[in-house]
Amino acid sequence: xxxxxxxxxAAEKVELPAGETNGQEENVGQxxxxxxxxxEERPEPVAPPVSEENAQKVKKFSDxxxxxxxxxxxxxxxxxxxxxxxLCAIIAGGNVLLxxxxxxxxxxxxxxxxxxxxxxxxxxxxxPDLMPSDVTGTNVIEKDDNGxxxxxxxxxxxxxxxxLADEINRATPKTQSAMLEVMQEHKVTVAKQTYRLxxxxxxxxxxxxxxxxxxxxxxxxxxxxxxxxLIVSFPSQKELADIVSMTQITMDETAEAVIDGQTILExxxxxxxxxxxxxxxxxxxDLVTNTHPELEGGSAAAKKYVRYGASPRAAQALITCAKVxxxxxxxxxxxxxxxxxxxxxxxxxxxxxxxxxxAEKLTVDDVIKQIISETK
Amino acid sequence: xDGNFKKIKKKYIIGAVLNSLLCALAAGLATxxxxxxxxxxxxxEAKILFYLPAGIGAAVLCGAVAFFAMRPTDKKVARRIDEExxxxxxxxxxxxxxxxxxxxxxIQRAEAGEKLAALSVSAVKFSKIWKxxxxxxxxxxxxxxxxxxxxxxxxxxxxxxxxxxxxEITESQIVKLEELIAEVNKSxxxxxxxxxITEGLELLKRELGETLTNGELRTKVETAxxxxxxxxxxxVNYAALAGEFxxxxxxxxxxxxxxxxxxxxxxxxxxxxxxxxFYKQDMYTGVDLGFxxxxxxxxxxxxxxxxxxxxxxxxxxxxxxxxxxxxxxxxLTNEEITSGLGLEMADFAxxxxxxxxxxSAEEEELQNGLNDIFGKYKLRFEDALCVQTxxxxxxxxxxxxLAQIFDNLGFTLELAQNRPSDGSGIGGEGGGQGDGTGNNxxxxxxxxxxxxxxDEIYDPFTGSYRKYIDVINDYYAIxxxxxxxxxxxxxxRAAVTLYFEFLFGTKQP
Numbered sequence: 001x002x003x004x005x006x007x008x009x010a011a012e013k014v015e016l017p018a019g020e021t022n023g024q025e026e027n028v029g030q031x032x033x034x035x036x037x038x039x040e041e042r043p044e045p046v047a048p049p050v051s052e053e054n055a056q057k058v059k060k061f062s063d064x065x066x067x068x069x070x071x072x073x074x075x076x077x078x079x080x081x082x083x084x085x086x087l088c089a090i091i092a093g094g095n096v097l098l099x100x101x102x103x104x105x106x107x108x109x110x111x112x113x114x115x116x117x118x119x120x121x122x123x124x125x126x127x128p129d130l131m132p133s134d135v136t137g138t139n140v141i142e143k144d145d146n147g148x149x150x151x152x153x154x155x156x157x158x159x160x161x162x163x164l165a166d167e168i169n170r171a172t173p174k175t176q177s178a179m180l181e182v183m184q185e186h187k188v189t190v191a192k193q194t195y196r197l198x199x200x201x202x203x204x205x206x207x208x209x210x211x212x213x214x215x216x217x218x219x220x221x222x223x224x225x226x227x228x229x230l231i232v233s234f235p236s237q238k239e240l241a242d243i244v245s246m247t248q249i250t251m252d253e254t255a256e257a258v259i260d261g262q263t264i265l266e267x268x269x270x271x272x273x274x275x276x277x278x279x280x281x282x283x284x285x286d287l288v289t290n291t292h293p294e295l296e297g298g299s300a301a302a303k304k305y306v307r308y309g310a311s312p313r314a315a316q317a318l319i320t321c322a323k324v325x326x327x328x329x330x331x332x333x334x335x336x337x338x339x340x341x342x343x344x345x346x347x348x349x350x351x352x353x354x355x356x357x358x359a360e361k362l363t364v365d366d367v368i369k370q371i372i373s374e375t376k
Numbered sequence: 377x378d379g380n381f382k383k384i385k386k387k388y389i390i391g392a393v394l395n396s397l398l399c400a401l402a403a404g405l406a407t408x409x410x411x412x413x414x415x416x417x418x419x420x421e422a423k424i425l426f427y428l429p430a431g432i433g434a435a436v437l438c439g440a441v442a443f444f445a446m447r448p449t450d451k452k453v454a455r456r457i458d459e460e461x462x463x464x465x466x467x468x469x470x471x472x473x474x475x476x477x478x479x480x481x482x483i484q485r486a487e488a489g490e491k492l493a494a495l496s497v498s499a500v501k502f503s504k505i506w507k508x509x510x511x512x513x514x515x516x517x518x519x520x521x522x523x524x525x526x527x528x529x530x531x532x533x534x535x536x537x538x539x540x541x542x543x544e545i546t547e548s549q550i551v552k553l554e555e556l557i558a559e560v561n562k563s564x565x566x567x568x569x570x571x572x573i574t575e576g577l578e579l580l581k582r583e584l585g586e587t588l589t590n591g592e593l594r595t596k597v598e599t600a601x602x603x604x605x606x607x608x609x610x611x612v613n614y615a616a617l618a619g620e621f622x623x624x625x626x627x628x629x630x631x632x633x634x635x636x637x638x639x640x641x642x643x644x645x646x647x648x649x650x651x652x653x654f655y656k657q658d659m660y661t662g663v664d665l666g667f668x669x670x671x672x673x674x675x676x677x678x679x680x681x682x683x684x685x686x687x688x689x690x691x692x693x694x695x696x697x698x699x700x701x702x703x704x705x706x707x708l709t710n711e712e713i714t715s716g717l718g719l720e721m722a723d724f725a726x727x728x729x730x731x732x733x734x735x736s737a738e739e740e741e742l743q744n745g746l747n748d749i750f751g752k753y754k755l756r757f758e759d760a761l762c763v764q765t766x767x768x769x770x771x772x773x774x775x776x777x778l779a780q781i782f783d784n785l786g787f788t789l790e791l792a793q794n795r796p797s798d799g800s801g802i803g804g805e806g807g808g809q810g811d812g813t814g815n816n817x818x819x820x821x822x823x824x825x826x827x828x829x830x831d832e833i834y835d836p837f838t839g840s841y842r843k844y845i846d847v848i849n850d851y852y853a854i855x856x857x858x859x860x861x862x863x864x865x866x867x868x869r870a871a872v873t874l875y876f877e878f879l880f881g882t883k884q885p
Contacts, residue, residue: 050482050483051479053479054482055483058483270479271480273478274484275472275478275480275481279455279465279468280465327480332483333464333466333469333470333484334469335464335465336464336465337464
């Protein structure tokens, strides 16, 4: 049975490749901060024994996360928060909407992710003339070997594990709705025939915040299906310098596969077992209800600045992703900090601001911050 | 949860006990202190029974409630540990999922145990104790203030009494005092008495401008009342004179003087509130007829009887002069007696002595002399009786007026005297030393009024013919009883009273 020793300077650490962390440093720091005992004062550890199997599972999880992070760093400069959140969404089984100006690395990130996870990757470039069948696939008539004409279903680009839906807001609503069924149910229905997509299935859509001409804003129903909305900001000067240096050497992605789809599914299953106390769960629920101005318990910020609040999917997303985030950071329970950190990507696309917020030049993140501060 | 958790919980329990104790002490001291302060500032005697049980009760109640609210359950301990040591809900999670299975749950529990084991129990602080210490200090300050505030110690329970409270003198009281002074000045009191009384009232009025307590004010008003007494009782009053004659065996004369002295007292029942109303009535007729009858009767005892030798008559007069008036003259040789009934009686005694010294006088001369003396002094006695009675009543009037103006000081009004139906006199002021504070109850509703004719009329109550005045007096006595004690309205009482005032002539239409 493996016992977890106290985290002191002399404590064992998980062996990691150089320069990489698995989130346990945070644990070490916290442990040091709370301790101020002499050896005589310190009682004997009485932690209950942990089964080897469980310990291995958790270790495998943290190892996988560490490897993915390290591999992605080869191809993606900066964007640590975006990378972590995307990884969190993938493990949690959700879809992500990335918003960023062109050239900040959105597509590269998804490609690199696909490579590290050994997941078939496809990219769909959405244009106004893209048809739903261009996404899902269609039946074609072909002559078989016997010369007989038969109907064959040609799979569309959606049939992959990792799909990059580039500039999804340029597609027509009809095409966008074709994505809805796939994102929600992970299956495609064509000519009354249903085709299941292999798991894990993950859609990472991008939006260009500029060039709104000729675009079709995503409807609320579709927005709600994205677990996160992440803002990919322009890289810093140092990051830009690193990008330029790196791409001078090669433009190709050099990340290698470190896990597979099955591992993702196992990680997902393990994350479901992360415990959440009722107080934290209620806090997440309160956060969601506080985004609704029409509700009696709505926060003052919501009543002032919000037109529409977050859906129940937001509460599900908060808890599911908080569990994953906790494990990714080397913690074994969900805390208030996890919920607060995930509130921004979860609520960003689910809350609609009113004209008061616009007039006061408040962003969604500003309002979310106020709502968090008003939630006890 | 591991042993360290239990140790920390134990420390939190000790902290809760300490905080509850401080809370209890603060509540108890504050409650007792506030009650004590309120009692003292309100001038109420601060008995220990008022504040001590309340303080104890508040302490027990607050302490119990505080401990119940602050008692650390496992959940509260876990939350507190997570907050104070930044464990990110590890302790709470481990506690909540204590009996659950699961890969991550198991590891979480183990890790939480590790973290808890690493905590130093001795470093656990008593939270919020400073707040409770501050509350205790404030409560202690209140309690000390309650003890230290003047008005007596908490144990003596003596606070400011009514006499120590500053007197509240109203404008209305000053106005009424000025009206009383004006009324006395208008009255027919002798100048000496008038001057003495107004001087005392003016002094009181000036003293009202000072800052006085109730006790001091009462003393000053009492001084003014006693001034009214002493000013109006100068000289020998008729009751004292009657008493002397009674001692000397002259009951008839004693009774005559008392009859005369009680005259104005009969009117007091209706008119005692108005000093000047006494003089609306002619003073001469104001004296009871009983005086004249008694005085004449005394004269008859000194008159020569049929067949009596003049010498014997002289001897009889001499004897009366020697015993009655000699003794009285001795009693009335006070140099301060310069006017009033005493002086008249002393002159009367000397006149009789002079008459009796003429032993050789003829019978007719003796009788004429006797008649002259009696005739002369009868009127003078009546005048003196009226003046003196008026003076005594005026003194009572001023005392009652002051009692009514300062009715919050607890003075008692001197009620009106009523003439008893059997004609016995009642000493109006009691030996000349009445201080006016006693409650001289009147008769039992058997008052009567002077006035009316002596004609006989049929009395329906007795079925016989009686003097009109007697019937009216009896009827008035019954009416008085009903008016004073009956369930009648104020308007009815006023109407009946006014009717009899008109009937007896004390009020003119």
